[in-house]
Amino acid sequence: MAAEYFGVESNWHRAPSMKVDCPNCGGKIPGGVAFHYDNGRVCVLDWERAWLAGAVKKEDVPEPKQWWGKTSANFAEDVAIEQLRKDAASLGIEVDKRWSKETLSAKIQEALKS
Numbered sequence: 001m002a003a004e005y006f007g008v009e010s011n012w013h014r015a016p017s018m019k020v021d022c023p024n025c026g027g028k029i030p031g032g033v034a035f036h037y038d039n040g041r042v043c044v045l046d047w048e049r050a051w052l053a054g055a056v057k058k059e060d061v062p063e064p065k066q067w068w069g070k071t072s073a074n075f076a077e078d079v080a081i082e083q084l085r086k087d088a089a090s091l092g093i094e095v096d097k098r099w100s101k102e103t104l105s106a107k108i109q110e111a112l113k114s
Helices: 002-006 047-052 073-090 101-113
Strands: 019-021 028-030 035-038 041-044
Antiparallel strands (some): 019 028
16 A cells, blocks of 8 residues: 555555553553553553563562563472472372471381381
């Protein structure tokens, strides 16, 4: 089309798109956006994508929404307890998923002594 060729943007040349309600502010926004502006303030739906786009700074991200550092102590703890469960099972110990890391270690030590 001529508008595309000449780089002209106009209302008659745009494809209609469905607007959805923003879950944060209730305004009408295009679907799938990470953030939008409402009365001059940024309204964030996806903090990581908004940060990648440069709309917010990392220090602005609320603590429950911080995506970095997810693989810290909790991840290491989960991996460690899963490995202990596998080790215990290989020694013939019936593992209870409610056992703590300390209990699993004690059961493994006890099985190794016998």
